[in-house]
Structure formats: structure tokens, C-alpha cells
Amino acid sequence: NAGVTQTPKFRVLKTGQSMTLLCAQDMNHEYMYWYRQDPGMGLRLIHYSVGEGTTAKGEVPDGYNVSRLKKQNFLLGLESAAPSQTSVYFCATGVNTEAFFGQGTRLTVV
Amino acid sequence: AQSVTQLDSHVSVSEGTPVLLRCNYSSSYSPSLFWYVQHPNKGLQLLLKYTSAATLVKGINGFEAEFKKSETSFHLTKPSAHMSDAAEYFCVVSDVSPTAGGSYIPTFGRGTSLIVHP
Numbered sequence: 713n714a715g716v717t718q719t720p721k722f723r724v725l726k727t728g729q730s731m732t733l734l735c736a737q738d739m740n741h742e743y744m745y746w747y748r749q750d751p752g753m754g755l756r757l758i759h760y761s762v763g764e765g766t767t768a769k770g771e772v773p774d775g776y777n778v779s780r781l782k783k784q785n786f787l788l789g790l791e792s793a794a795p796s797q798t799s800v801y802f803c804a805t806g807v808n809t810e811a812f813f814g815q816g817t818r819l820t821v822v
Numbered sequence: 823a824q825s826v827t828q829l830d831s832h833v834s835v836s837e838g839t840p841v842l843l844r845c846n847y848s849s850s851y852s853p854s855l856f857w858y859v860q861h862p863n864k865g866l867q868l869l870l871k872y873t874s875a876a877t878l879v880k881g882i883n884g885f886e887a888e889f890k891k892s893e894t895s896f897h898l899t900k901p902s903a904h905m906s907d908a909a910e911y912f913c914v915v916s917d918v919s920p921t922a923g924g925s926y927i928p929t930f931g932r933g934t935s936l937i938v939h940p
Binding site: 743745747752753754755756757760762768770802804806808809810811813814815816 | 831853854856858864865866868871873912914916917925926927928929930931932933
């Protein structure tokens with residue numbers, strides 16, 4: 713029982729490159745979230761999903777896209793990476809009010 | 823809209839002395855509240871949660887927190903700090919969000935860095 717798994721764990725991108733972060737859950741939760749963590753800012757919500765086929769914008773959605781084609785997967789895409797997107801990204805699933813987090817992806821854009 | 827304010831960005835204590843990390847929240851409904859801990863270069867670990875049961879909540883590693891609705895606070899305490907408690911602590915509020923179509927959206931505070939001196 714893996715819980716919430718994020719792939720990859722580390723990545724370095726050049727400015728302008730694209731990539732997709734994968735979040736996979738085996739908890740059968742409807743809610744899934746993508747956050748970014750920056751020093752002194754806590755975790756800020758990028759996008760979220762309340763079920764398969766649905767997505768919605770969070771607090772800081774610009775420069776990111778998401779898809780939830782299957783209930784167990786939530787993908788976060790960066791179409792043209794910028795240095796301001798250097799961050800640690802956390803995926804989470806939710807049931808009722810509680811969230812369960814993956815281990816994070818450290819992304820550096822140079 | 824819900825929000826969380828962690829009143830101290832850094833708290834410094836000596837090993838063996840009490841710990842107090844302060845958190846105030848704002849919520850329009852009946853919130854659930856959580857404390858998470860993050861050790862350097864690690865993920866988030868749930869310390870404890872309040873979900874409308876007992877207002878004094880006990881968590882792991884000797885931590886506890888008290889929900890005070892009248893003060894809109896959820897402060898985290900520990901009687902005696904240990905060196906291994908040095909980490910970043912996040913207070914989180916989660917409630918039904920009208921702006922998100924009634925979805926639950928966990929909202930984080932900015933974090934408090936706990937420093938423990940020998």
C-alpha cells in the first residue's frame with residue numbers, strides 16, 4: 713500500500729522546457745491537490761480535482777496545467793518552465809477534510 | 823474564505839523546556855484543523871488533527887493542541903523539547919469552501935521553524 717506516490721523525485725529543467733509531474737494514489741480518494749512549497753510561504757495550492765475528469769484552479773495556477781483522466785492519477789504540467797517555478801511540489805489526496813501527502817518533487821529551473 | 827496565520831516564523835527553545843507554536847485561523851463554517859511537521863528535506867508528517875470532537879487533541883511525539891473557538895486559535899504545545907523536534911511546523915485549516923463549489927481545500931499557514939538548542 714504505497715499511498716501517494718510522486719514521480720520524479722528530483723528534476724532539473726532548462727528555461728522553456730516542458731515536463732509533467734505524475735501523482736498516483738491507491739487510496740481511492742476523490743480529492744487530489746497539487747501544492748508548491750517555497751521558503752517562508754508555506755504550501756500554496758496550484759490546482760485541485762474533486763473527481764475523475766474534473767480540475768479547478770487554486771491560488772497560484774499560472775504557468776501550470778493539470779489533468780485527471782483516471783481517478784488514481786493527477787498530472788501537473790509545465791508547458792514552458794521559468795526560473796520562478798523552481799520549487800518543491802507536493803501532491804495530496806483528500807477524504808473529508810484530511811489530506812495525505814506524497815514525498816515531494818524538487819524541481820529546479822535554470 | 824478560510825485562512826491561517828502562524829504568529830511566529832521562528833521559535834527558539836532550549837532542550838527540555840516547553841514549546842509553544844501559535845496558530846490563529848479564520849473560517850466561515852466548522853473547520854477541521856491540523857498540525858504537520860516537516861524535517862529538513864523530508865515530506866510532511868501529520869502530528870495531530872481536530873475534527874469537531876474533543877477540543878484538546880493529543881498527537882504523536884508528545885505534542886498536543888487545543889482548539890479554542892472563541893479565540894479562533896489552535897496552538898501547538900509540548901512540555902519538554904527534544905533536539906529531534908527541530909523542524910518546520912505547519913498549521914492547516916480545512917473546511918468547505920464556497921468559492922470552490924463546496925469542496926474541501928486544505929489551507930496552509932506560512933510555517934514556524936522550531937530551533938532547539940542543547
